[in-house]
Amino acid sequence: MPDATGLELYAQELRDRDGESIVDTEFHRNRATLVANPQKIKPVLEALQGKGYTSLASLHGVDYYPHEPRLGVLYELLDMERVDRISVKARVSTEDPRIDSVVELFPGAEFPEREVYDMFGVVFEGHPDLRRILMPEDYEGFPQRRDFPTGGEPVLFTFNEEGSYGRDM
Amino acid sequence: MDLKREQLPSDFRIRQLKARDMLRGDLEGEDLERFVEERVVTTTLEKAVAWARGNSFFPLTFGLACCAIEMMSIVASRVDIARFGFEAFRASPRQADLIILSGRVSIKMAPVIRRIYDQMLDPKWAISMGACCSSMGVFNNYSLVPADKFMPVDVHVPGCPPRPEALAHGVLRLRSKVQGNAPAGWRERYEAEGTEELLPEGDLRSPDISVLQPGDTAGA
Numbered sequence: 001m002p003d004a005t006g007l008e009l010y011a012q013e014l015r016d017r018d019g020e021s022i023v024d025t026e027f028h029r030n031r032a033t034l035v036a037n038p039q040k041i042k043p044v045l046e047a048l049q050g051k052g053y054t055s056l057a058s059l060h061g062v063d064y065y066p067h068e069p070r071l072g073v074l075y076e077l078l079d080m081e082r083v084d085r086i087s088v089k090a091r092v093s094t095e096d097p098r099i100d101s102v103v104e105l106f107p108g109a110e111f112p113e114r115e116v117y118d119m120f121g122v123v124f125e126g127h128p129d130l131r132r133i134l135m136p137e138d139y140e141g142f143p144q145r146r147d148f149p150t151g152g153e154p155v156l157f158t159f160n161e162e163g164s165y166g167r168d169m
Numbered sequence: 170m171d172l173k174r175e176q177l178p179s180d181f182r183i184r185q186l187k188a189r190d191m192l193r194g195d196l197e198g199e200d201l202e203r204f205v206e207e208r209v210v211t212t213t214l215e216k217a218v219a220w221a222r223g224n225s226f227f228p229l230t231f232g233l234a235c236c237a238i239e240m241m242s243i244v245a246s247r248v249d250i251a252r253f254g255f256e257a258f259r260a261s262p263r264q265a266d267l268i269i270l271s272g273r274v275s276i277k278m279a280p281v282i283r284r285i286y287d288q289m290l291d292p293k294w295a296i297s298m299g300a301c302c303s304s305m306g307v308f309n310n311y312s313l314v315p316a317d318k319f320m321p322v323d324v325h326v327p328g329c330p331p332r333p334e335a336l337a338h339g340v341l342r343l344r345s346k347v348q349g350n351a352p353a354g355w356r357e358r359y360e361a362e363g364t365e366e367l368l369p370e371g372d373l374r375s376p377d378i379s380v381l382q383p384g385d386t387a388g389a
Contacts, residue, residue: 135312136277143311150310 001085007032010086014047026089033087038073038099041090045075045102053077053086056102059112061120065146069093071120075102092122094145101127119144184208215350222266222292223347226340229265230258231285234272236299236330243340248333255340262288267343269336270316273301273308279319286320292353296339297322300329321355 002010004027011022011034021044024035036044058076075088092099101124103110113124114133121142124130131137141148190196191204232240243250250256259265262285274282286295295316300306302316303325316322323346326339352358356365 134277139276141311148311 001030002032003027004032007034007086010034010048010051014044017047018043023091031087032085033089035089035091038090038092041073041075041088042100042102042105044088045077045105048077048086048088049105052079052081053084055080056106056109056112057085059102059106059109059116061116061122061144063120063144063146064091071097071122071145073099073116073122094121097122098125099123100125101130103127118142121145216348219348219350223344225254226267226294226343227257227259227265228255228267228269229262229285229289230260231268232271233274233278234299234301236271236301239330239333240269240271240298240336243333243336245333248337250337250340253337253341253344262286263290265289266292267294267296267340269296269298270302270322271298271330273299273305273313274316275312276314279314282316283319291355292347293355294324294343294347295320295322296324296326296336296343298326298328298336298339299331300327303327321359321361323351323358 007025007027010032011025014021014034018040020037021040022034023037026033026035034044055078056075057078058074060074062072062074064070064072069091071092071094073090073092075090077086077088079085090099097120099122101109101113103113103124104126110128111133113127114129114131116122117124117127117130118132118134119142132139135143187196187200187204188208191201196204232238242248244256244258255267262268266289268282268286268289270282286293297303297316301308301313303322305313305315306329324339324343326336328335331339356362
């Protein structure tokens, strides 16, 4: 894990290549996170891949409701030779949840990106086969968003049996 | 080891001879009356069939989640459901007449389960085991459906997961339901006539639906 100084050095290096690529850095509980511009996520990850972070250990979505922009896509990168990790975060809004797919850089990102699309509705542009992966394909809504109702199906018990399906037909 | 032949009750031979006489038609009058009163049980065919049916469920080998582990153990020595004739778990829904929904049913799994249930032959019965597939338990969220929403369930066994004894009790409750002459068809049992699914229009063997071709699952 790069320390706080190392993280700033990384960020500066990436900013030198493209001034808009890194929005912010976070260093919290020894976890280094680069907050990247969602439009520049692919060059950022490519640069980090060239620095040795060759393994995408995890790709997942977060809903930061009520903070804006709400959605976040997190990339956990791992350098397997130095056993060194770094996180990259990109924030996208719910109005226009688009981000570039990184399947070309990390082929293993295909299914995680489908899952993030399934649960949060983030559209990964350039993904070879962006479909729902866990929920049925005709499902409506993105169930892991914080504004999605938590309750599931109403359950039939004896006290609410009257007037339920099968009775009033 | 010495085996000692057990002394039969003294009137056993007499009863045996009487039964032989009756079958030959030699027993008459008061003797016949008494023999019938003592030795013959009359019943209806429906009751006899229901009795046999309730004592020989063939459950489906079908597990969904952690409840399946408890379900497996009801055939083991402690609960030993074979005592009641339920030990023959069948690998095919065509041969089974009881499906135990042992675990959580996701909305993607529900059509699969419904298809398996439809493939079972009447009379068929269903036990919903555990909280998840009855009321969705701790997973009451977007991903699960309760079993009652898509198929008829005869017995709900609560618990998370239920102990094997609880499931055995559920099976015995189902047995008394079957032996109490519940209608064999589930549509009749739950007054669900008129809810049959309609087949799609056209010839089912048309090239649009060609699941018979290897590797092609379009339309399945």
